[in-house]
Amino acid sequence: MKNRHTAGGRTCRFKESSMPEVRVRFPPSPTGYLHIGGARTALLNWLFAKKTGGKLILRIEDTDEERSTSASIDGILDGLTWLGLDWDEGPYFQSEFAADHLRAAEQLIQSGHAYKCFCTKEELESKRDAAMTAKVDVKYDGTCRNLSSKEIEAREKAGIPSVIRFKVEKKEGVVGYDDKVLGRIERRYDDIEDFVIVRSNSKPLYLLCNVVDDIRDRITHVIRGQDHMTNTTRQVLLYEALGAPVPIFAHMPLTLDLQKRKISKRSHGEIVAVQFYRDRGFIPWALCNFLVLLGWNPGDDREIFSREELIEAFSLERIGRTNSIFNYRKDDPKFFTDPKAIAINSHYLRTMPIAEIGHMVKKHFQEQRLWHDDYDTSRREWFLATLELIRERFHTINDFSAGGRAYFADDFAIDPQSLAKNILKHPELIGWFPQLAERFSALQVFDKESAEAATREMAEELGIKPGILINGMRTLLTGQLAGPGMFDVLAALGREKVATRLKGIYRLYK
RNA sequence: GGCCCCAUCGUCUAGUGGCCUAGGACGUCGGCCUCUCACGCCGAUAACAGGGGUUCGAGUCCCCUUGGGGUCACCA
Numbered sequence: 001m002k003n004r005h006t007a008g009g010r011t012c013r014f015k016e017s018s019m020p021e022v023r024v025r026f027p028p029s030p031t032g033y034l035h036i037g038g039a040r041t042a043l044l045n046w047l048f049a050k051k052t053g054g055k056l057i058l059r060i061e062d063t064d065e066e067r068s069t070s071a072s073i074d075g076i077l078d079g080l081t082w083l084g085l086d087w088d089e090g091p092y093f094q095s096e097f098a099a100d101h102l103r104a105a106e107q108l109i110q111s112g113h114a115y116k117c118f119c120t121k122e123e124l125e126s127k128r129d130a131a132m133t134a135k136v137d138v139k140y141d142g143t144c145r146n147l148s149s150k151e152i153e154a155r156e157k158a159g160i161p162s163v164i165r166f167k168v169e170k171k172e173g174v175v176g177y178d179d180k181v182l183g184r185i186e187r188r189y190d191d192i193e194d195f196v197i198v199r200s201n202s203k204p205l206y207l208l209c210n211v212v213d214d215i216r217d218r219i220t221h222v223i224r225g226q227d228h229m230t231n232t233t234r235q236v237l238l239y240e241a242l243g244a245p246v247p248i249f250a251h252m253p254l255t256l257d258l259q260k261r262k263i264s265k266r267s268h269g270e271i272v273a274v275q276f277y278r279d280r281g282f283i284p285w286a287l288c289n290f291l292v293l294l295g296w297n298p299g300d301d302r303e304i305f306s307r308e309e310l311i312e313a314f315s316l317e318r319i320g321r322t323n324s325i326f327n328y329r330k331d332d333p334k335f336f337t338d339p340k341a342i343a344i345n346s347h348y349l350r351t352m353p354i355a356e357i358g359h360m361v362k363k364h365f366q367e368q369r370l371w372h373d374d375y376d377t378s379r380r381e382w383f384l385a386t387l388e389l390i391r392e393r394f395h396t397i398n399d400f401s402a403g404g405r406a407y408f409a410d411d412f413a414i415d416p417q418s419l420a421k422n423i424l425k426h427p428e429l430i431g432w433f434p435q436l437a438e439r440f441s442a443l444q445v446f447d448k449e450s451a452e453a454a455t456r457e458m459a460e461e462l463g464i465k466p467g468i469l470i471n472g473m474r475t476l477l478t479g480q481l482a483g484p485g486m487f488d489v490l491a492a493l494g495r496e497k498v499a500t501r502l503k504g505i506y507r508l509y510k
Numbered sequence: 511g512g513c514c515c516c517a518u519c520g521u522c523u524a525g526u527g528g529c530c531u532a533g534g535a536c537g538u539c540g541g542c543c544u545c546u547c548a549c550g551c552c553g554a555u556a557a558c559a560g561g562g563g564u565u566c567g568a569g570u571c572c573c574c575u576u577g578g579g580g581u582c583a584c585c586a
Contacts, residue, residue: 029586061586094586121584128583135511138582163584182515191513199584206586229514230581253516253579260578290522293535297523301534320523323579327521327536340522340536350549393548422546455545470545482547 022054024221025214026080026087027094029061032072033273034079036326037225037255037263040291044252045223046085047292047314057217058090063209068095079274083284084307089217094209097216101204104212104242105164105197113241114197116162117144118155139193140165164198168237175233180221180250180316187233195234207231211238214247223250223316226323227262250316253295253323263326271328271337280336281364281398283352286345290338294324304347346395354388361387361400368401370408386492389484406478407492414508418481422471423508429472430506432462436469437502446495452487476508477501 026042028034034042049056060076062068077091108114117140124140131138145167147155155162169189176186197208204212210231214222222232229251239246257263263272270276277287289305297320298305298313305313327338335342349357365371375383390404405412423429439454440446455473459466470486477498483489490498 027586064585117584124584132511132582137512139512161584185514187514193582196584201584203584205584210586225580226515227580231586233514251515256579258521262579293522295522299524301524303522303535322516322523324523325521335537338521338536343536418546452545465545467545474546480547484546484548486545 020218020220022049022052022221023057023217023219024049024054024223025057025059025217025219027059027061027210027213028076029064030068030072030076031265032069032075033265033275034076034083035263035265035272036274036277036287036291037272038076039079039083039085039274039287040255040294041224041252042080042085043083043288043291044296044314044319046087047311048221048223048316049088050311051314054220055088056086057092057219058087059092059094059213059217060090061094061206061209063094063098063203063206075275082278083274083288085288092213092217094213097209097213098204100216101209101212102198102202105204105208108166108197108241109164111241112167114164114166115145115147115194116152116156117165117194117196118147118160118162119143140195142194145194161200163196163200165194166197166234166237166241168192168194175236177232177236177246177249180248181319182226182251182321185229185233192234192237197238207234208238211235211242211244215239215242215244219247221248221250221316223252225254226251227254250319252319253321255294255326256323257326258329260323260325268328268330277337277341281396282341282345283348283360283397286348287341289348290341290344293340294326295320295322304344342395349394349396350392354384354391357387357391357397358384360397364397364401365408370401370405382492389488389492392484393482403480406480412479414475414479415481418475418479419508421481422475423505426468426472427509429468430509432458432469433472433476433502433505436473437499440495440499440502443495446491446498448487448491451490451498455487473498473502476505 024045026038026045028038028042046056048054058080060068060073062073073091080087105114109116119140127141128138144162144165171189174186174188175192176184179185195207196205198204232249232251236246255263257268261267265272274287278284285307289303289310292305292310292314293303296314296318299318302309302313327340329335362371362375365375372379374380386407387400390400390407394400394403401408436455436458439458440451443450443454455469456466459469474480474483474486474489477493478489493501
């Protein structure tokens with residue numbers, strides 16, 4: 001670990017005490033959905049803002065018009081909102097500040113930090129291809145770097161289009177910055193080519209826009225992925241040429257797939273979109289909790305954090321340096337996403353206050369047309385008690401309408417394995433269950449204890465193991481092979497429903 | 511190929527020279543519990559990429575090799 005904790009260097013020009021308010025930003029480009037990598041970036045920025053009492057600015061980098069539709073912007077906003085990551089300013093739209101970007105480019109030309117370049121795209125591409133195949137460094141050769149004003153004028157008169165390039169000083173030495181997670185990062189001036197900052201159609205490029213916007217938004221800390229590292233050295237040059245203070249950078253490690261490829265919707269599908277997790281019944285905070293653990297840890301053994309705990313524990317210095325792997329196997333029959341993500345979600349599912357679970361289930365049930373308004377009023381107690389009863393073996397909110405369907409509706413499916421094992425193997429049940437229903441009906445009160453007593457009594461009279469009756473009921477009444485203690489289930493279902501279903505046993509043999 | 515970054519169990523990770531015969535979590539496999547399954551609890555499995563240094567002592571510092579990743583656009 002080198003220089004990791006050194007505060008020196010040009011990136012730190014403020015004393016702690018006079019440190020201005022922390023301002024961080026999340027600048028997604030509109031892609032129609034929030035990528036989990038983006039969500040993780042947003043989360044760390046959000047945490048840092050909360051931790052320091054600073055501000056999080058949301059800025060949509062929409063300078064690529066093609067993909068900047070309002071729907072694709074909403075996709076990003078929806079994802080952030082669902083995760084509970086709120087922002088203090090914005091969303092700002094980069095496209096609205098084109099004048100700022102161009103003014104900055106003009107300023108750079110005036111100050112001799114940039115120049116017009118008339119090389120054509122085709123020329124450059126062929127040079128680049130040649131360099132690539134020759135396996136030598138691919139850099140702009142500086143053809144237009146020292147054009148005289150006369151030469152420039154002549155070309156402009158001739159109508160030759162030009163781009164604006166940043167003029168990297170030809171000198172020995174390095175540009176560098178002190179990265180909060182990586183330590184001192186340096187790159188030789190000589191290794192940096194004169195990069196384009198404005199296109200020939202006068203549209204400014206990301207490298208410039210990003211810096212100009214960050215200066216205007218008074219961003220103090222840039223927390224982003226390591227894939228931006230080569231941008232950073234060039235951007236430091238831009239800050240300096242523009243006479244602006246350089247923010248503090250923190251480059252977080254990337255998240256890759258099992259083959260160590262970048263995860264993308266193109267190659268991995270919906271699994272990379274935050275929306276997928278919402279649709280699959282994830283608890284928003286559980287996803288955040290999982291995501292933050294990819295490349296960060298508190299330094300002790302804790303892994304589950306409330307919001308407040310995470311904010312308290314968070315620090316840039318504890319962000320790791322190694323890329324992590326999103327442990328997901330396509331078509332895994334057991335885990336539809338990273339097993340740890342599911343484990344964390346399950347943990348929240350069984351430990352959160354039941355009323356909060358109830359709230360999420362309500363939303364889900366409304367979508368599934370399983371909701372009844374009296375679950376909020378007269379049957380609220382029953383509703384929550386039932387959720388409490390069944391949540392322990394569930395992994396997502398969606399499980400309440402799938403495996404838990406029998407508690408809330410009659411159109412539940414019977415698990416074939418369960419059917420074979422607990423029902424078809426014991427054809428006598430076709431006679432026994434209606435009889436058991438009668439016994440239940442005759443009970444003074446129908447509750448866990450009385451139902452158990454009646455069941456065991458009958459089993460004893462028949463000379464069979466109680467399990468035959470119990471497991472048969474589990475299949476018939478819940479459709480499941482496994483579940484909560486059966487007498488709790490009976491109580492939750494209620495006498496009528498139990499009796500009706502027991503009498504309908506014959507249907508399973510057809 | 512140039513430049514930059516990285517390297518501990520299958521996965522997420524702890525580890526800042528002696529507390530490491532390397533800890534935790536997820537997963538996996540056993541066991542207890544039990545009407546089933548789960549939870550819970552108990553136990554097991556499994557890692558310092560390789561080679562040189564430095565040091566009394568190295569997972570921890572240095573160098574090399576290997577491996578992986580990022581990036582090299584008039585995308586963001």
